[in-house]
Amino acid sequence: MMTTSRYRGRRQHLWLGLLLVLSGSGALADDDDGEKRIRPLNHAAWRQECSACHLAYPPQLLPAVSWRALMNGLGHHFGTDASLDPQQQADILRFLETNAGPSRGSKSGSPPLRITETRWFIHEHSEELPADSWQRPGVKSAANCIACHTAADRGDYSEHTLRLPR
């Protein structure tokens, strides 16, 4: 891409990406600069409650059926108690369902409960990663997106903001 047309080109890609997200055919806008963004959403309770222990994962990354299963099992949320009062739980679930992504295949075949189980996630993280990446003290877990995707809280998963901590 020529430098002079780069900005306009990127904008076009972003719009295309946004269309893809809106049409439900892909959660991530992806252009040929390795630019990956998730349309930022805002919902106060979702942001506050879901970001207490981990990044508030974008609703687009799992289908509605997965969010329903997750939100109905918060008392045992991957081994921890993440229970909410029923009103707040219902409010957040409505938001997640409204903005949920397309159905995603998982290795087990059933609806994925972890984003990291989706074939999409596995594919996106299959290249150029040192073998110990997930175990590094600064990362600790694949749940910790922001350890490497330093602007993940703003929906920006582009390579410009990517760094692998020690």
Place this chain on the structure above:
Amino acid sequence: MRFMLTTVLLFLSASGHAETPADFEKQFANHAQQENPAFTGFSAEQGQRFYSSTHGKEWSCASCHGRTPTGPGQHAATGKTLAPLAPVANAKRFTRPDEVEKWFKRNCNEVLGRACTAQEKGDVLAYLLSVR
């Protein structure tokens, strides 16, 4: 003006009243008295022991909130950086009854496999208020 005041009051009642750590200490002391008529008060030293030890399960308070609660913690499962727990380092702590109730419910379940007693909560709070 009256409208504004009403709006503010409505907002406060909907989001949980703002309180101070000392208010929670008083509330826990009232409950502790009810739980145990021989209650004599809270102990920061006892609270520190409670905070740092495991209680039959995998994690202690310190597993996520860090050995020194004036500094940031790191969630033991997800690795997320957590804001400090001690009010001296984080003015938001122990100011919202709904938050305090939610987290004690979850975390006592996590660390002890049961609800905490008022004595335990008060001891931990006394410890958190004693650190500088």
